[in-house]
Amino acid sequence: MRAQFVLSEIGIGLRRNLTMTIAVVVTVAISLALFGSGLLIRAQVEAMKDFWYDKVEVSVYLCGESSQAATCGGAAVTQQQRDEIQADLEAMPEVDTVFYESQEEAYAQFREQFEDSPDLVENVTAEALPESFRVKLQDPTQFAIVASAFAQRPGVEEVQDQKALLEGFFNVLNKLQLIALIIAGVQVVAAVLLISNTIRVAAFSRRRETGIMRLVGASNLYIQLPFLLEGVLAGLVGAGFAAGALVAVKAVLVDGQLRPNFPVIAFVGWSDVLAILPWLFLTGMLLAGLSSFVTLRRHLRV
Amino acid sequence: MIRLENVTKSYPTSTRPALDDVTVEIDKGEFVFLVGSSGSGKSTFLRLLLKEEVPTGGHVHVAGKDLHKLSSWKVPALRRSIGCVFQDFRLLPNKTVFQNVAFALEVIGKPRSVVDKVVPEVLELVGLDGKGKRMPDELSGGEQQRVAVARAFVNRPMILLADEPTGNLDPSTSVGIMKLLDRINRTGTTVVMATHDAAIVDSMRRRVVELSDGRVVRDQSRGVYGYGA
Numbered sequence: 001m002r003a004q005f006v007l008s009e010i011g012i013g014l015r016r017n018l019t020m021t022i023a024v025v026v027t028v029a030i031s032l033a034l035f036g037s038g039l040l041i042r043a044q045v046e047a048m049k050d051f052w053y054d055k056v057e058v059s060v061y062l063c064g065e066s067s068q069a070a071t072c073g074g075a076a077v078t079q080q081q082r083d084e085i086q087a088d089l090e091a092m093p094e095v096d097t098v099f100y101e102s103q104e105e106a107y108a109q110f111r112e113q114f115e116d117s118p119d120l121v122e123n124v125t126a127e128a129l130p131e132s133f134r135v136k137l138q139d140p141t142q143f144a145i146v147a148s149a150f151a152q153r154p155g156v157e158e159v160q161d162q163k164a165l166l167e168g169f170f171n172v173l174n175k176l177q178l179i180a181l182i183i184a185g186v187q188v189v190a191a192v193l194l195i196s197n198t199i200r201v202a203a204f205s206r207r208r209e210t211g212i213m214r215l216v217g218a219s220n221l222y223i224q225l226p227f228l229l230e231g232v233l234a235g236l237v238g239a240g241f242a243a244g245a246l247v248a249v250k251a252v253l254v255d256g257q258l259r260p261n262f263p264v265i266a267f268v269g270w271s272d273v274l275a276i277l278p279w280l281f282l283t284g285m286l287l288a289g290l291s292s293f294v295t296l297r298r299h300l301r302v
Numbered sequence: 303m304i305r306l307e308n309v310t311k312s313y314p315t316s317t318r319p320a321l322d323d324v325t326v327e328i329d330k331g332e333f334v335f336l337v338g339s340s341g342s343g344k345s346t347f348l349r350l351l352l353k354e355e356v357p358t359g360g361h362v363h364v365a366g367k368d369l370h371k372l373s374s375w376k377v378p379a380l381r382r383s384i385g386c387v388f389q390d391f392r393l394l395p396n397k398t399v400f401q402n403v404a405f406a407l408e409v410i411g412k413p414r415s416v417v418d419k420v421v422p423e424v425l426e427l428v429g430l431d432g433k434g435k436r437m438p439d440e441l442s443g444g445e446q447q448r449v450a451v452a453r454a455f456v457n458r459p460m461i462l463l464a465d466e467p468t469g470n471l472d473p474s475t476s477v478g479i480m481k482l483l484d485r486i487n488r489t490g491t492t493v494v495m496a497t498h499d500a501a502i503v504d505s506m507r508r509r510v511v512e513l514s515d516g517r518v519v520r521d522q523s524r525g526v527y528g529y530g531a
Contacts, residue, residue, distance in 0.1 A: 216385075217383075217384075
């Protein structure tokens, strides 16, 4: 095998087919960029889960004087009920820690949280805010056990899972991921068809050469390799652009815009991005290589 | 060297077989003319020897190999032992004479040193020394066919197949090509040439195999193009 010969054949092929090659590179780049974005969104969800699930709590709100819930019976929680609830919470094996927040403490936190809107603070009194137990679970997914045990108890107004609030946000991200992957999938189909067509045109425009190669006894590998490598090269260049786009998204959008504006949220790190990049190149190479290979088997038979 | 045993070849698009129960044996070093009108099966005959087609029935043996049993990855090796020349030359227009001949060696992986040594030798053999840097369209038809012969012969094949090599050439140029093929034949290479050219067949007085409607109707050593010609 003479590398120089194969390389010069690839060069000739790519130049002769420049417009098609560019189309392949662009399609592969878009497809892989979306694929990479899908993976990046998933990494983002994971990063946020790791960050938030340690912090989320289950809030067991206790009845106040004006509570409407059936379990309250129109009266505030009694001292006995409160003590029993606390004891039972602490006895549960799923529960890590229990922290009591009185109406005054809730009010103080409320005032702090809304110090920018004094009107709102003025209209709310400590009595209007419910006292609660803030429960931290061993495993944040086991909310249902706590909820079923306490939701119907006298003196409990409501059991609220902070995780449910996050789930809503994660759902949005997961849908975004799904959309990115679907578009990536459609683009992959387009890329496969384009690559197959490009190889076919290339094989046709070089049918003289390949015909002579077959006649003088060149092996299949020798005849097909330049075409195959042409496809793989275009796929890799496309993957390179996709990788560049992903790095740009991380550097400009995530680090440049989102992180300074949302300092409390955890974002994907460079290690997440670097973990995705090899997959882009591998996918690009396999995508182009396989579609070239299948096309060649159909159009360049010995 | 070449043996066809009861070979039949039918194409799915045609009701009449292209070759019908053909049995021919060609020895090493022979020079054989394959004659017959268009559609008589000459080209199919040659394509079978290259395993570009597989017979519908019968067996084809080339260079000691039963082509029926030859696996597809060994077909290139078979073709390296066979040179081919065509009526339309089939040169690469964007390569020089030297590069055209060298191409046949490069694509079977021969190193540069061999190419640089062998190509000038074969160009001299076909009478084209000094024209290695010319492009094919700067050459006459006869010279182009010499390039094609050089390319077919550069790998020193055991068999040379020629499909109407003089079909595009005037009679005097044709004689030159025939002298060249004769010289190649004298090196021990088996030559099989399909042709319509009665004058050439008659003047060469070599073995003639005549095909008609896919059947061998005549096999004559030192024959002529047609009876009464």
